[in-house]
Amino acid sequence: MIGDFKNAGKAWCKVAEPVLVHDWPQDAIGQAVPYGVYEVSANRGFVCVGDCFDTPRFAVDTIGDWWFFEGRKRYRDAHRLLILADAGGSNSYRSRVWKAQLQELSDIAALPITVCHYPPGCSKWNPIEHRLFSHISMNWAGVPLRTFDTMMKYIEGTATRTGLRVKAFLKRGGNELGERVSNEEMRALRIEAHTICPA
Numbered sequence: 465m466i467g468d469f470k471n472a473g474k475a476w477c478k479v480a481e482p483v484l485v486h487d488w489p490q491d492a493i494g495q496a497v498p499y500g501v502y503e504v505s506a507n508r509g510f511v512c513v514g515d516c517f518d519t520p521r522f523a524v525d526t527i528g529d530w531w532f533f534e535g536r537k538r539y540r541d542a543h544r545l546l547i548l549a550d551a552g553g554s555n556s557y558r559s560r561v562w563k564a565q566l567q568e569l570s571d572i573a574a575l576p577i578t579v580c581h582y583p584p585g586c587s588k589w590n591p592i593e594h595r596l597f598s599h600i601s602m603n604w605a606g607v608p609l610r611t612f613d614t615m616m617k618y619i620e621g622t623a624t625r626t627g628l629r630v631k632a633f634l635k636r637g638g639n640e641l642g643e644r645v646s647n648e649e650m651r652a653l654r655i656e657a658h659t660i661c662p663a
Contacts, residue, residue, distance in 0.1 A: 465492040466609055473605020483608050496615055497639075499523050499554065501530040502592040503538075509596040509630035510534055511619050513612065514639055522639035523554040524565035529633065531573055545570075545577045550587040557581040560645035567653045599624055 469487040484491055497514040499522060510533075512526040527547065536542070547566075549555040555562055557579075570577045582590055604618035612634055619632040 465489065466494045466496050466612055466615060467492040468610055469608060471604060471606060471608055473602070473607075475606030481608055493610075494612065496609070496612065497522070498597075498619070499526045500592055500596055501527060502596045503535075504591055504595075506538060507595070507627045507629075508534070508538075509592075509600075509622070509628065511596075511600070511630060511632045512635050513615065513619070513632065514635050515612070516637060516639045517641050518554045519639045519641060519643065520554050520556075520559045520562035521565055521643060522635070523562065524569055525635070525639075528569045528572070531569075534631065536573075542575065545573070545575050547577060547579045548590065549579060549581055550590060551581045551584045555579075555581075560650055561643050563653055563655060564645045564649060567655075595628065596622075596630070599628060600630070 465487055467487070468484050468491070470483045489495075494515050497516065497518045499512050499514070499518065501510040502508075503510075510526070510530040512522070512529060514522050516522075531545070535545075547555075551557050566577050566579065587593060600619055600622045603622045604615070607614070607618065609615045609618075616632050616634055620630055622628065622630045
């Protein structure tokens with residue numbers, strides 16, 4: 465939540481920052497929903513922060529934004545996209561909306577997309593957790609995230625000696641809950657399941 469709340473961690477300061485004792489939703493100015501893309505080979509992060517809900521549409525929009533703003537410039541000769549994702553949440557392997565949105569992105573980008581999901585309970589082995597989000601958390605540790613601008617500043621200010629750099633964007637609205645994909649729409653998707661695991 466964004467507001468006058470305590471943020472875990474320690475920060476050097478001359479005077480302690482006064483914050484509210486409880487983080488009640490009614491005291492927040494908004495809900496921050498970060499979704500990130502981490503490029504393993506380039507050591508680059510791309511984070512979109514939404515202010516509504518963590519939905520499959522928001523997840524795929526973030527991947528699409530990364531591709532059109534960053535990815536296609538860095539990988540000019542790319543013939544396909546590989547996405548490594550957690551098994552649950554907005555990019556769940558069971559989500560019909562996730563699959564339909566990926567098909568739409570694949571059509572727009574004119575690239576086949578392969579998705580490999582980490583098994584349930586194995587997200588701690590996803591590089592995005594310990595190579596991107598952990599550094600963002602350390603960067604803003606102990607600092608109250610009172611505004612979206614403050615949050616964005618700390619995300620974009622995240623860097624490491626090994627070369628990690630992060631770009632961040634704020635996306636307001638547009639990702640509502642309850643989107644559905646019919647059986648007919650699912651049959652129209654061009655999904656090919658792998659015969660081996662991992663692919």
